[in-house]
Amino acid sequence: MAKRENSRLLSKEELFGSLFFSAFASCNIMEHYLDSDGLTAKTFGLDVENKYKDEIFGFQQPNFNDWPDELLADAKAHYRESYIWKFFDNVYDYAISGLEPKWHWTEVFDELPVYLQLIDSDYSRVDPNVYNLLGLAYLRYGIDDLLHHGSSYFDYKICDPIEIIALMAKLDQRTVKNAQSEGAFKSEADDFDFQAIKIWLSTKKGFVKSQWISTTDEIDLKEVNSSKRFGELISKQIEYLGNLFNPKVFISKHYSFDKNTVLKLQQGIFDLPLSAATIIANQLSLDEREFLNCVMRIFFPYELSIIQGGSNG
Template sequence: MTNSLKNSQAASKSGKNKLASSTTERWNKQELFKNFYVCTREAVSAWETYFDVTGLAEQVFSESTHAHQNAENVLRASDAWRQLLALLDYASEGVTDGMEEMSIVMDAAEILALIKTENYWPSQDWDNIVTMGDARYALGDGMPLDLERIALLANVDIRTVRNAASAGELSIVQAPKDDPFPRRTPMVDNASARRWLHGRKGFKPTVSDNSAENIALEDVRTAAEFGAFLKKQRERIGLAETGQKLTIFHPCATVGTIQQLEAGVFMLPLDAVFRVADFYQLSKKALLECVMRVFFTEELETLTEALKCGIPPNQ
């Protein structure tokens, strides 16, 4: 086992945690590919050895596992590597290129699992990238996030996130007492995480695709869809890239309110919803229902149950 561990560590030298990296590129693609190549060769060799099959290396690399001249080029052109690059683009840049977000993460994670052997396995960088992709999906889908995932998204040291939580900038979600899968680490409320991440230099919001932008207001279910819808609506009513100063007339609205809303961040009191509806030329009732559905889920459920039971809201 000692030799195996040494080999694993050697294959993962490029995987040092770079959460607070100041380099232009957060991860080195060449190092990531090198690790992927080494792990794939070892996995292919193991399959041929233990399952007594031949020709697998020729199919994957178009040559014998003992020849290296064109193997890297062949692997770079493979669907597997393209899928891993898609994960890298999604996790670090928020770019989906029209692909389904969950599939980007799960497919890449499965590829990395397939090339893990006793002697070599994907580097720590790959683990961070998968975790970051998972965090980005959770953020867009309205789920709570742990501190590590927020640190990855913000590209900061985990201590920065802990300090933010201690200072009350991040709202910790209390797990239900009957939770069958209790979390070992604190979980942060999705809306709180989204507010904190918004505007941080190291965080790049997910680039919305056409399906999110063209969704009907009644069908909006997540903060990401909410932001994409409002951005598209502003374009529809002719307020996009006009150079004019855009303002929502409410005491709590600031210069950055529109940018926050279109990033899926709602930091206004509920009495501002009607002013937002006026600005975007939307139905006040429909927008209020949407805001409650997306950002005040527990409160909406409480009110709904109270109305069903005929209980006055103040009891």
């Protein structure tokens, strides 16, 4: 995998354009060197014998700027109906927007890399950021627990984990590297763990959750309006984190925490300094701002009313 500078997410139209032009150029190259007349025309559904007889086929690197608008429109329309574009189209929607995948992960990572190998050459380069799509799809298959191969790891041949997690969270890589250094993504085997990554991503505003997976059992912080519900939230989040939540590490994070702190929180009791709220949120992988609002709404309503009154005034 080539090093990608200024890594970013492509729009779907940018993805289409990159694949289309590289595929067309690579077909022309093969047609030229393999003496396979008609390969490009057949692949892109173009009538070169009549309509485009005197046009640009047969050249190694076609100059698309010289194409008639009608020719370009016809070629693109045909490519949009191709099997491979529909494949990429759905993988894009799944990787970027979390829509339901139509392809099994083995199909994605067996077939799409092969296609890219065919069209991505020195004479027909795809945008390097196209490969981010495979990394993002791999990450989402992992956090959606759809890989089912008994391991929780990144395929380093497909992507750089830090780069892809940053793109998924819409954050800079330095933020992700800092989280990595704090052990946010590691499993007991000291490798990247999809469950740990999922929990970390769930607290980031830029992360788009998979929309086709039911989330009805999740507790929305904005809907927690009682101490009882608060305790249920804490218990549920600790259960969700499993081994990723270490009570000993938690207790060490604030001077007011002791061995009874977790139990009290689970009982809906918050008798701590307000400064502890952000620490608890971080330890439980909850959104800091929303958790602080929740704590103040339930346990510091008077102080919250003063703040809100002041801001309204």
